[in-house]
Amino acid sequence: MTQPQALAAAFPPGAKVTRQTVFLTPEQLSAARQESGLEFDDRMIVRYSAGTAAGVIGYAYFDTHRVRTLPETVMVVVTAEGKIVKIDILSFDEPPDYFPKPRWIDQFRGRKLDDDLSLKRAIRPISGASLSGRAILNASRKVLAIHKVIGAR
């Protein structure tokens, strides 16, 4: 799936999708790391806001990261208030046996950035593919933390 295809599937027809580029200040990056509990160096954040006449309905972020030895790219869609709407995998280079099933990813729907968003808490692990599950979990925490730091615009 390309980014345009993913964005079209993420938001209802007729929503106006606007690309936003935000450059994190060192303080924002530090805050995002603290909020997520992860170490990352992304300083240029690109997100896509979707709006209707009623206002902004959500934001889509894309994140590329390593699963086991190979990368995957995911799209995380969040509400303005910082809850996950959906997660889609755009590319996945590991063997298919490690691919997270859609019903496993559904566990993230409605989740916000808190201690329950953890494989030790509310997110059940994937049997036989623990690293795949951790990769999705880390991506969701990172996106929610960045979203919290830069806010809805």
Place this chain on the structure above:
Amino acid sequence: MRLVASVLLALTASFPLFAQDANDLERRLRELEQKISQMQAAQPSNDLTEIRRQIEILGQEIESLKTRQTEKPAAADEVQFGLGAAASKVYRSAPGVSFGGYGEFLYQNLEERTDNADALRAILYTGYKFSDRVILNSEIEYEHANTERNGEVEVEFAYLDYLIDPKVNVRTGLMLMPLGITNEQHEPTAFLAARRTQVESRIIPTTWSELGAGVFGDIGRVSYRAYVTTGLSSAGFSATGVRNGRQMGSQAKADDLAFVGRLDWQPIEGTILGGSAYSGNSGQDAAFGGRVTIAEIHADAKYRAFSLRALASRGTIDDAAAVNDANHLTGSGSVGESFGGWYLEGGYDVASMFPRGELSVTPFVRYEDYDTQRKVPTGFLRNPANDQNILTIGVAVKPIPQTVIKVDWQDVDNAAGTGLNQWNIGVGYIF
């Protein structure tokens, strides 16, 4: 203005290096953005507006590289295995090689025996994606470090998957037998104790692979595998089980084939309930059939900090007396006409009190009971030493998910009263 233009020129000239230094380019773009904002505030200018537009374009290019949108996507109408409707159009990279592996080191402090330390195994996984529908998976295993000192090198598995549909796909080659829990999930991070269970090692017997072909797939929350493979060879059977009857794809005798099937049901994420069965003759051109049948049921559940695992297995060997005769086995050296065992394991990750971070500290208890000679042919004897139960108490620590350090103590009892206890330290990794 000249400074800004020269920076832009430098950025554009360094385009081929984007893939290697995206972070540095992001930093430079950010600095440039800040300077332009300052200049725009001080003195609005059409030139600055144009430069801001060019920065936006460069930012898009960096984003495309980071999210790999520059690579060729899959065909728009191609349905991918295991995906839901919204994600069915999966973007794939070009065919290529994937690497992985795992390894274990084991120290055993043995009661009344010589303690030992062993580079137990080092495995290299290699996969190759010929296309989105044809994939090779293989593992090479190196055991005990040195082939001149009781070490071994073997192909643990090497098979081709032909992906047709989520419900049915074809697999062929040297395949892991889909029996039990550990046989297919045997990385050191996948089980809590330093040593695998004796039930799965002796009764299943893991790790076990055979040449063959079959089908596999997912139907809703149920997954299945069904193969036809080369059978065991009874020439390797003994009082301690069928383990040495595994042919492992090494010039395997194929007069007798076998069928193996497995069903797993995942009622909720993190929980699997299932069972499997194997049946096939083992005589391999002998005068007897020697049908071996092994069946098991299992449960594996993880919920928050809790983990629970249970398995029960039973097996039979037909024509056991004929197998004894062919293998020159007498008295209590007889193969088991019937053999079986079960185990139960529970653990709790105490590091879950700290949900952030990757550290996992799981104390656990495991109890297993097995007998490789539950029943022997008339005229032969059972060796009570083969009727064992083992209590394992320990802790598994994962500083990061890909590595594990295990320390446990094993109380080993048998019906002969000759069980010897031991404690173990295991270190494992997976990548």
